[in-house]
Amino acid sequence: MDVGIIGLSQSGKTTVFNALTKGTAETTGGGMSEVHIGVTKVPDKRIDVLSEMYNPKKVVHAEIKYFDIPGSNHESKSQGIAGQYRNLLQGADAFLIVVRTFDDPSVIHPANKIDPKDDLSTMLNEILFADLEILDRAVDRLEDAIKKSKTSERPNVVKQQDIVKKVKQGLEDGIPLRRQQLSESDQSFLVNYQLLTGKPVIVAFNTDETSDPITLQNLDWDYGLDSELGEVSLSAKLESELALMPEQEEAEFRVDLGLGDSALTQVIAITYSTLGLASFLTVGEDEVRAWSIPAGLPAQEAAGTIHTDFSRGFIRAEVIPYEDLTRCGSLAQGRKEGVLRSEGKTYPVKDGDIIHFLINV
Ligand SMILES: Nc1nc2c(ncn2[C@@H]2O[C@H](COP(=O)(O)OP(=O)(O)OP(=O)(O)O)[C@@H](O)[C@H]2O)c(=O)[nH]1
Ligand SMILES: [Mg+2]
The missing domain is CATH 3.10.20.30 (Beta-grasp domain)
Incomplete structure (x- = not known):
């Protein structure tokens, strides 16, 4: 399972990545960032219990791979999605969009204001525009193919162009692919284009340490035509620091600070529910292992x-x-x-x- 971490520049993507992967990737960036890739074990108490029962040679958790994908640099007209990373975005199974709500004058915001609703709209729109660009080109290419095709092949190519036009119209009306009603055969044809709006989205609000959790509801988010956003609220800076502590120490800090589950636990739980995942387990003296699959x-x-x-x-x-x-x-x-x-x-x-x-x- 590959999750792409995206968001506006300086929203805290790399900090979230560090919190999720217990990583120490440098958080400077400002358009100079590089891609970071890390693997997180899916916490699963059942694995611990089964390991006690079987005392296996090997214990393997299910894993989620996170990609910290830099946004575009300042010269680019888009703010959140950089063309050169398109193949990474296409390869992801879901996106975690980091949205800044923390207030810190020393961290520059690309729009010079803290406006989580606006930032989230910007990111969702950029994903949509990226798909529109692909489909615009697809319509032209299929137009060419129609002209060059043999009479016997033509109806099939025309049909393909119709599918592309229909989806494009949906996107122009603001409906991401994941919300469009399509037949199975249309869907399997569209797999070729690896459209980004077909992927599930989880919003991660990056809050101040002392802030109450932020939710889409208390932001009065207008879901419009897209009601399928997962969400989680965390203070990435604090969580990235806690993630580097020895387990016991981290647990004590959490109790002292009145913090609940770690960012990692929360993000994985919401990833599982938003993507409709389940874990099945295999047991034996050689190995106890969890495998994540669509439920x-x-x-x-x-x-x-x-x-x-x-x-x-x-x-x-x-x-x-x-x-x-x-x-x-x-x-x-x-x-x-x-x-x-x-x-x-x-x-x-x-x-x-x-x-x-x-x-x-
Ligand atoms: N106060 C505060 N600062 C934060 C928080 N999260 C991140 N920062 C700071 O914001 C700056 C940018 O964080 P990054 O994680 O590098 O942000 P990014 O989105 O990866 O940035 P780019 O890769 O440059 O787009 C760093 O100086 C972080 O320490 C937070 O929750 N609170
Ligand atoms: Mg970064």
Whole structure:
């Protein structure tokens, strides 16, 4: 799972990145920044409990990869999205948009005012404009292709151009791709364009240390045609400092300062819910491991996240919910009690399923 961290210059992207990855990337920038890539383990208490049960050689958490993607420099007409990073943006599964609400005269704001609503609109619009640019070019290219196509191929190319025009019109009306009603075949054609407005968005308000949490609701955010924004409020500077402390010390500080869950825990929780993710688990003496997948993914496809051979040679999945396994104490006991089930290819995998795949290789 790859999440692209984006936002206006000096909004605190790199600071958020450090808080999420326990990193120490330099937070200066001002258009001089570079891309930072870091991996975060998805915290999961179930892994700890299962590790105690199995005492495995290896313990592997699910992972989320974060990309800190610099905004554009001052010469560029756009404020938040730099063309040279387009392929990174396209590769992301979701965007975390950092929106500044902290007040600090020593940190320059590109518009010289702290206006989170305005900044968020700017970023959402830039994502939309980036897609419009792609589709404008696509319409022209398809126009060319229509002229050059053989009579037999023409209807198909015309149809493709119609799809592109329809989506473009939707964007012009302010509807991001993720909110447009499209048939499955339209959607699979559009995958070619890797449009940015098709990706889920989570807003991260970067607040002062002492500020109450900021929400879209208390900003009177007008969702308009886009009601699917995830949100989280954090003080990135404080969180990035806490993230570097030894665990115990961090926990004590959190209690003293009256802080709740870490930025990492909060951001991952909202990432899972906004993207509709779930973790299934595999257990054994060799390895206890969590795997993140879209919730409800058919068992055969979930097997494919472990290895393509697992998907190809899939026979069936033995599934036991986490609570049942911990109560029973072993898979054998789960089988005796009838809570270890045998499921077929299409079984929709749920969060907390412990799965043993039977495969034929
Ligand atoms: N007071 C305060 N300062 C912050 C906070 N978050 C970030 N900063 C400061 O703001 C400045 C910019 O932070 P960065 O994390 O580098 O911001 P950025 O969005 O990565 O900046 P560019 O990469 O240059 O676009 C740094 O000096 C940070 O220390 C915050 O929550 N409060
Ligand atoms: Mg930066």
